Amino acid sequence: MPVLTDQAAPDLFLSGLHPALGDGLLTSVTFLNEVAGRYPGALSLAAGAPYEGGWDLEDVHAALRRFCAHLRDDRGLSEAEVRRTVLQYGRTKGIVHELIARHLSLDEGIEVDPEAVVVTVGFQEALFLSLSALRRDPGDALLAVVPAFVGLTGAARLLGMPVVPVPSGPDGVEPAEVARAAREARRAGLRPRACCLVPDFANPTGSRMSLAQRTGLLEVAAAEDLLILEDNPYGFFPLDGTRLPTLKSLDRDRRVVYLGSLAKTVYPGARIGYVVADQVVAAPGGGRLLLADCLARAKSMVTVNTPPITQAVVGGRLLAHGGSLAAANRREARFYRDALTHLLDGLGRRFGPGSGVRWTRPAGGFFVTVEVPFEVTDTELERSAGEFGVIWSPLHHFYDSAAPLRLLRLSCSSLSPADAEAALDRFASFVGTVAAENGQRPAAGG
Amino acid sequence: MPVLTDQAAPDLFLSGLHPALGDGLLTSVTFLNEVAGRYPGALSLAAGAPYEGGWDLEDVHAALRRFCAHLRDDRGLSEAEVRRTVLQYGRTKGIVHELIARHLSLDEGIEVDPEAVVVTVGFQEALFLSLSALRRDPGDALLAVVPAFVGLTGAARLLGMPVVPVPSGPDGVEPAEVARAAREARRAGLRPRACCLVPDFANPTGSRMSLAQRTGLLEVAAAEDLLILEDNPYGFFPLDGTRLPTLKSLDRDRRVVYLGSLAKTVYPGARIGYVVADQVVAAPGGGRLLLADCLARAKSMVTVNTPPITQAVVGGRLLAHGGSLAAANRREARFYRDALTHLLDGLGRRFGPGSGVRWTRPAGGFFVTVEVPFEVTDTELERSAGEFGVIWSPLHHFYDSAAPLRLLRLSCSSLSPADAEAALDRFASFVGTVAAENGQRPAAGG
Structure with a gap:
């Protein structure tokens, strides 16, 4: 070399x-x-990689077989259709959207139309597509909690999107700080479009937002006309076994775009994440579409679709546990x-x-x-x-x-x-x- | 719904x-x-999807097992290391880079350092990362052959990169047309950075560039200081069995960034492509890095890495045919x-x-x-x-x-x-x- x-x-x-x-x-x-x-x-x-101790490559084979059996037995697909689903070009928004919507209902109290789910190449692509869509021009800014995982601000940097920091520490994110950052962005001539944060056990602070912080944040989002990009990779792992509701489950007026990662709960090597984007977008001609469909248009120019082979592995893992990721973990x-x-x-x-x-x-x-x-x-x-x-x-x-x-x-x-x-x-x-x-x-x- | x-x-x-x-x-x-x-x-x-007639899901399982056996037997990895390679977060540039470099040597006469290969989520991400890196500011333009696959111009559009058309037809791409488009871009105040084209059996024209067109194009690239983005999904499928050399194999001064797709030659559902970017990049402090490493930095903000599970499937397919994709096809x-x-x-x-x-x-x-x-x-x-x-x-x-x-x-x-x-x-x-x-x-x- x-x-x-x-x-x-x-x-x-x-x-x-x-x-x-x-x-x-x-x-x-x-x-x-x-x-x-x-x-x-x-x-x-x-x-921050997940523990490998319980992994077995045979589980990957079993998960793939289980998902194919599901297509055949539960969904009535022919052998040729099963092969096509898993090996051919496919639906831009993915093939495990229904299983993901079911998991969100079972495990997170999030009720969502499967059509609002876009399966992505990990959390990172979910974030990248969301920021791509929200950046109309160089005046559109992202509010981002600091300190934070570099992938978050790095994606904004690659897209030329200014980042306005929202300070945070061991006690979570204060809604008033988000409001302050939004106003600061406006004073700088920017349009704050969204605030990205991890409500549960954030990286690197480990902080968890209280229920009052969560409801307060949704109020700030409405008052400041912001979307919230909620990233939730660690929610399944509370010390005392009790969980607080996700922002998305508390969201009554579609302010939250939920960015899911299955890297910590299935395998990082499957590279499966997703975004729930149920916001209604008005087209100039009077039509309506879901934000998820806008993200799919962007995705068709970035990765075309998420490998159905690894979607199938994740789908099989969910199916093995009655559709519950909590049960699987x-x-x-x-x-x-x-x-x-x-x-x-x-x-x-x-x-x-x-x-x-x-x-x-x-x-x-x-x-x-x-x-x-x-x-x-x-x-x-x-x-x-x-x-x-x-x-x-x-x-x-x-x-x-x-x-x-x-x-x-x-x-x-x-x-x-x-x-x-x-x-x-x-x-x-x-x-x-x-x-x-x-x-x-x-x-x-x- | x-x-x-x-x-x-x-x-x-x-x-x-x-x-x-x-x-x-x-x-x-x-x-x-x-x-x-x-x-x-x-x-x-x-x-334009590949024929499914010969597909068998068992081949996917066999390919995954074969790649894991290769890691174990040929590369001396322990069972834990094999699991980690296939299921954990991994190398940004991928895990089948050496197998891809070997295939390029065996099948295309392209000799390339495996470190110059970045394994991507299909051709589309290879293109997207290449354009991302080459766009320093809104003045950087792409020359693109028309008519062309929409993913090509769509990626440029999503990145806000102006596209200058290079007309083409059943007789391939004339080097003089590329030179003309480069000069047209400059007259419009743009910096033409690269020209993207499919030399073999282009989509949709089906045209193949002659050897004279290929060498002429490389001369134009040098004279106009352009990179050539060579997209080669159909090269293995000539009517008469004879192939013309790829631009990359003729490239003596690293003018060509080679964008590979394995969608037509393995499975679209694996979503494996790659980019060969062996260009030497000078860093401000005096250091040197490969363009491939710049693309990897961008990739870490778009998809983090390409699913190693599906890389393993593609790797296994190559290994089953002595490393030759031509033999596999x-x-x-x-x-x-x-x-x-x-x-x-x-x-x-x-x-x-x-x-x-x-x-x-x-x-x-x-x-x-x-x-x-x-x-x-x-x-x-x-x-x-x-x-x-x-x-x-x-x-x-x-x-x-x-x-x-x-x-x-x-x-x-x-x-x-x-x-x-x-x-x-x-x-x-x-x-x-x-x-x-x-x-x-x-x-x-x-």
Whole structure:
């Protein structure tokens, strides 16, 4: 494989390509993956990927067969029609829309016309299509909670859509902050179109919005004429087993576009997400269509359709559990509950009141934000990986800025209990060493 | 399911969404599919979809198993690593890049570093990412051969990228026309960045560029500082079994970005395409990266990665044939050769010199363009579907204009020989009826 040196004669200049491609936002995912790749012996408290312990490739075969049997037996398709459904070009909005609508009814109290569902290549395409559609011109802005997963702001950047930040922390998103950001956008001459957020166990803060915050947010959306893009990948994993209603289930006037991900609840490798877009769109001639159909038009120019083969795998998984994704994830929900409890307890056992280390105590999900008594840059991450054999995520990657922070994110999702214990030992050793070098004397303990 | 009436209170206005969503270009695919759906009894000479006759769902299972065995036996992965590769989040540029590079070497004489390959969700995402990257600002234009598949100009439209047409016909694309379009773009204050075309058996003209046209095009690309986006879905299906070299295999100075589709050669339902982007990009700080890595950054914001499950299916199919896609498609190549011969002969038997019907005689691929002695609008298509039970594609859908043409496209790819024969009978009956009603007296026959 040719190695690219600085002397290689260039064919193109990065400065001549899309400005987002040189953006730190788009390179930070690559950087974090690359660190993980360079230190294969390091234990990862960085990965937000789901736990692989219960996976079996035979389940993929079984799910595909089950979905095909469903087409044959429940839907009356001939063998040729089954083959066509799974292997040929197909419906732009997908082939498991009815199963997804049924899951939303069973598990989320969301009643939706299957025609309002567009099956996408993961959450990311659901977001990308939604933002594409909502951006009429460069004056259309997105309100986005920060800190947040880079894919959210990165998609807006690639689409040339300005992002107005909505500050958030361990206590969730305050509706008044969303209203303030909308007004700030208008003062800057922008049209705020939508606000994107994760109400349940957000990445990276782990925060959950209260019921009052949820209803307040819907009121703000109506008052400020905003759509809410609700992203819900972690809702099935509360610590105490109780769930709060999704924004979409509380939505009485179609203010919420619901962005679903099945990466954490089926397989990331299926790359199946979806968007529920039941908003009624008026066409110039007087006709009406669903926002979902507008998103499908955009999708036909981005990926044509979502691979029906992997839709079938997801469909089969749902069918095996009576259509309920919650039922399909009972074992996973227990695993993540134990893992988060273990992570929080483990931090408590290792960092006392005098350690200068504090952390959030989320009510569920995968993520804990940790404050340490020194600045956390990518250099500290490299050292932690190389010298201490443990990786985690510097929190500055979740902000649209390189300003150094004393914050990092730990994830409990991908390690076995024994590996998590070892990873925490290594992490404590790393933090203790760097804090001692810096001669930090913290004011208060965790 | 709720029916949307014109009286439904709208939540949004189409005029407030992305302008491309109301565009005829983006709705024409939907329209054509919808006609097919409304007349299920109609035989389709419209669909460019591959023939399903030889498909077997068990082959999907076998291909997935074969790829996993390859990871295990040839690449030495553990069971856990195999599961992770196929089911977990993974490499943005894909997991079958080495198999695709090997196929390109074996079948196309294209020698390429696997790191320059990005596996995408079909050809469409390969195109979309390439255009995204090449569009720095609204002054960056695409040169596109017309008539062409709507996905090509539709993607540019969604990205807000102006398209400068390069006229083409049954005799391929003249390099001088590309140069002329580049200069026209510059006169209009635009920067022509790339020219997108299908050198082999283009859709809808069926034309194949000669070797002289190919080398001439590469010279024009160098002289006008253009990239060539080469789309090659039909190259394996020449009538006489002989192939001309791809532009990429003739490319000596990395002018060609090669856009691959496996929809016609494996399954559309796998949604696997790829882009070969070996261009060297100079970063502002003095570093170098491959254009493929820039496309991967964009991809991480659009679909994150291509489903490894369906990559594995495609990988398994390649492995079953020694890595050669040509070998994997021997049966299909024979089928399409016979189908195109049958279509051309069938037209000859039905439309004599006095019929006023003429058609192209492509050297391969799926498509024949037919001129009829009356204007062909969507109304004629509706009538053909409803009264005569046969559908085809009005050629105006391949132009960025609603101007009526006397042209339509027939495809030979998806019908069995018996159905194709019946479809041609119905088509002849439709043409004869409408021509007689119009009282047309043509000047020359086909």
